[in-house]
Amino acid sequence: MRDDDDLKYFESREFKEILAVYESAHAAGSAVYMEADELTDIAEYYSMVQHDEQQAAEVIALALQLHPDAVDPQIFRARQFMQNGDTQTAMQICDTIEDQQHREVLFLRAELLVREDRVAEAVDILTQAAGQMDEDKDYFLYDAAYVFIDYHRFQEAWIFVCDLEQMAPDWYKTWQAAADTLLGLEENRKALAYIERMLDVDPFCVETWNWSAEAYTGLNLYDDAMNSLDYSLAIDPANNRASQLKAWIFLQQGNYQQAHEIYLREKESDPTNEQNWLYDSYCLLDAEQEDEALASIERAEELADGISPDQSLIYEMHAQLLSRKGRVDEALSYIDKDEAVSGPDGSQEDFELLRACVYAENHRVKEALQVVERACNNADPDRHLSIYYRAAAMMVDTSYFDIALDLFDELLKVEGLAPADAAEYHAYMAYCCMKLHQDDTALAHLLQAREQAPSRLQDLFSEEFPGVQPAEYYDYYYYRVHGRWP
Numbered sequence: 202m203r204d205d206d207d208l209k210y211f212e213s214r215e216f217k218e219i220l221a222v223y224e225s226a227h228a229a230g231s232a233v234y235m236e237a238d239e240l241t242d243i244a245e246y247y248s249m250v251q252h253d254e255q256q257a258a259e260v261i262a263l264a265l266q267l268h269p270d271a272v273d274p275q276i277f278r279a280r281q282f283m284q285n286g287d288t289q290t291a292m293q294i295c296d297t298i299e300d301q302q303h304r305e306v307l308f309l310r311a312e313l314l315v316r317e318d319r320v321a322e323a324v325d326i327l328t329q330a331a332g333q334m335d336e337d338k339d340y341f342l343y344d345a346a347y348v349f350i351d352y353h354r355f356q357e358a359w360i361f362v363c364d365l366e367q368m369a370p371d372w373y374k375t376w377q378a379a380a381d382t383l384l385g386l387e388e389n390r391k392a393l394a395y396i397e398r399m400l401d402v403d404p405f406c407v408e409t410w411n412w413s414a415e416a417y418t419g420l421n422l423y424d425d426a427m428n429s430l431d432y433s434l435a436i437d438p439a440n441n442r443a444s445q446l447k448a449w450i451f452l453q454q455g456n457y458q459q460a461h462e463i464y465l466r467e468k469e470s471d472p473t474n475e476q477n478w479l480y481d482s483y484c485l486l487d488a489e490q491e492d493e494a495l496a497s498i499e500r501a502e503e504l505a506d507g508i509s510p511d512q513s514l515i516y517e518m519h520a521q522l523l524s525r526k527g528r529v530d531e532a533l534s535y536i537d538k539d540e541a542v543s544g545p546d547g548s549q550e551d552f553e554l555l556r557a558c559v560y561a562e563n564h565r566v567k568e569a570l571q572v573v574e575r576a577c578n579n580a581d582p583d584r585h586l587s588i589y590y591r592a593a594a595m596m597v598d599t600s601y602f603d604i605a606l607d608l609f610d611e612l613l614k615v616e617g618l619a620p621a622d623a624a625e626y627h628a629y630m631a632y633c634c635m636k637l638h639q640d641d642t643a644l645a646h647l648l649q650a651r652e653q654a655p656s657r658l659q660d661l662f663s664e665e666f667p668g669v670q671p672a673e674y675y676d677y678y679y680y681r682v683h684g685r686w687p
Contacts, residue, residue, distance in 0.1 A: 211246050220246065223260070233263075237271030240264035244277055254281075272298055276305045283309075288316050302330070304341060308348055315352050323348070324357050331364065339369045346378045353510060355385035373402055380412055389419035407437045414446045423450050441471050445480075452480060457487040475504035479515055486522065495522045512542050517555065524559040532559045550576050550584060554591055561599040569595075570604075586615060594629065602633040609633075624653035632661040640682045647675045 210216055219239050226233035240260050247257040258281075264274035279294035292313050298306050307330050311323035327345040334341055342365040349358035362378050369375050376395040383392035393416045399409045410433035417426035427450060433443040444463055451460035461484035467477040478501035485494035498519045505515055520535035533556060540552045553576035560569035573592040577585050593608035609626045612618075631646035650658055655671035666677050679687040 208249070210242070211250055216242060216246070219243065234267065235264075237264050237268035238273050240267075241273035241277050244274070248281075257281075270299060272300055272303045272305060276309055279309055283313060283316065288313055304330075304344070308344060311345070311348050312352075315348065315354060320349075320354055320357055324360060327361070331361075339365060339372065339374075342368065343374050343378055346382065350378070350381055350385065353385060355382050358382045359386070373399065380409075384412060384415055384419075387419055389416040392416045405436055407433050407440050407443065410436070411440070411442045411446060414443070414450075418446065418450060418453070421453075423454060426450055439470075441467060441474070445474075445476065448480065452483060457484040460484050461488070473504055475501040475509050475515070476511060478504065479511055479518065482518055482522070486525075491522065491525055495519075495526065498522055507542075513539050516542065520555065520559065524562050527563060529559060529563050529565070550580055550588060553579075554588070554595065557592065558595050558599065561595060561601060566596075566601055566604065586612070590626075593626075597629055597633060600636075602636045606630055606633045606637075621653050624650045625657050628654040628657040628661060631658075635665070635678075640678075644675060644678055644682065647678060651675055 219235070220243055223233060223235060223240070223243050241264060244257040244260040244264070247253045247260065257277075261274050261277050261281075264271065265278070268274065275294055275298050279291040282288075282294065283291040291309075295306060295309050295313065300306060307326060311327050314320070314323040314326070327348070331338060331341055331345065342361045346358045346361040346365065349355070349361070358378070359382050362375075362382050365372075365375050365378060376399050380392045380395040380399065383389070383395070393413070396409055396413050396416060399406065400413070403409065410429050413429040414426040414433065417423070417429060427447070430443050430447050430450075433440055434447075437443070444467055448460040448463035448467070451457070451463070461481060464477050464481035464484060467474070468481065471477060478497045482494040482497040482501065485491075485497055498515065501509075501515050502519060505512055509515060516535045516539035520532045520539065523529075523532035523535060536552055536555050536559070539555070540549075543552075553572050557569040557572040557576075560566070560572065570592075573588065576588050580588060589608055589612055593605050593612065596602070596605035596608060609630050612626050613623060627646040627649035631643045631650060634640070634643035634646060647658075651672060651674070658671040658674055662671070662674050666674055669677055676687055679685075
């Protein structure tokens with residue numbers, strides 16, 4: 202069962218009556234007999250809603266005392282160890298449960314295997330179980346998909362979604378699992394097809410409107426995303442996820458002040474969500490409030506406790522802020538942490554260029570270039586061009602314009618260079634020459650870039666020539682230099 206399904210159950214009259222029986226007896230100090238599943242639900246309520254692990258432990262102890270062989274309380278106890286990082290004890294408890302084919306035992310074992318990075322084994326266990334199942338197979342496939350969705354293993358989740366869709370193509374939960382998985386796979390257009398079907402059935406579901414906003418954001422359709430969020434917030438004005446998405450869109454549009462205002466509210470209403478602290482650090486850095494940004498990322502890291510889905514971003518941002526403060530060795534250590542959590546999915550090239558950037562920002566350009574050379578030596582030859590291009594752009598960002606010019610000049614000598622790539626290089630070289638007061642050379646590069654690199658020219662020159670179209674930059678620059686139009 203998904204967490205939001207649990208939370209809906211906790212609001213039901215049925216559960217409130219069960220809880221009242223237990224709490225009345227507990228307050229009076231009286232003995233009470235209840236079923237194992239009822240006591241487990243109460244323990245989950247104390248853990249998930251009240252965040253009272255001591256009360257939860259007391260309820261589970263009672264459940265095991267009354268029903269020592271019951272599956273539900275043993276599953277709960279194992280999950281508590283798992284959540285605290287003790288997967289070995291959790292697996293031992295799982296192994297001792299008598300009914301090994303119980304669906305919750307299968308899900309627990311699969312989840313423990315995923316945590317141990319034995320994902321293929323987890324898939325095999327649940328696939329075999331589903332193949333032998335006749336009753337409630339659709340619900341089993343749905344929950345199996347969420348074992349992997351919850352750990353961002355979307356490729357594996359899709360295996361179960363496909364089986365579910367074949368079995369129940371018109372079921373709302375099928376669409377839900379498919380949309381959730383496709384969003385994780387960044388297949389946003391495909392996800393929207395399922396999301397729209399969900400909204401046709403339930404147009405008042407806040408989560409679905411938020412998913413719609415996520416999909417449109419992934420497609421850079423920010424107006425459509427904002428429209429979805431307006432519906433979401435009209436239904437639930439206090440919805441944290443909708444507010445976070447709105448702030449994220451402002452970030453993507455470079456509107457850091459409005460994003461910051463939302464994150465301030467979110468940090469007050471949901472202070473334990475590390476994402477609010479992480480993304481607000483970007484806003485604070487843009488406002489040149491480096492000390493505040495560093496404090497915000499430190500809080501994000503503390504809350505993340507090493508297991509956030511955004512752990513890599515947290516480490517990368519922490520490295521960037523430490524670099525800005527001149528704390529080079531600490532910044533480099535955070536890039537090492539970033540590389541470690543990224544595992545085999547991370548690109549060594551990316552991390553080397555981050556290290557080079559730290560050195561360049563702190564006026565250790567010789568070491569920066571040594572790291573770039575090391576990145577090339579460790580990369581396949583077909584990656585060298587990309588590494589040099591990124592290194593040259595980094596030198597522009599860190600104001601080493603003369604070095605950037607040399608790198609771009611070398612790139613222009615590459616045989617078979619695509620005209621669009623050459624235009625990009627000329628755009629950067631025009632900017633470097635302008636910064637070095639080499640105006641005539643800057644004009645020559647502007648001419649070479651004008652036709653095929655308008656986006657890059659706009660990125661580089663929009664502040665120099667506000668309100669001017671990239672095709673006219675050459676004319677305005679020429680007028681600035683010579684006092685007349687060309």
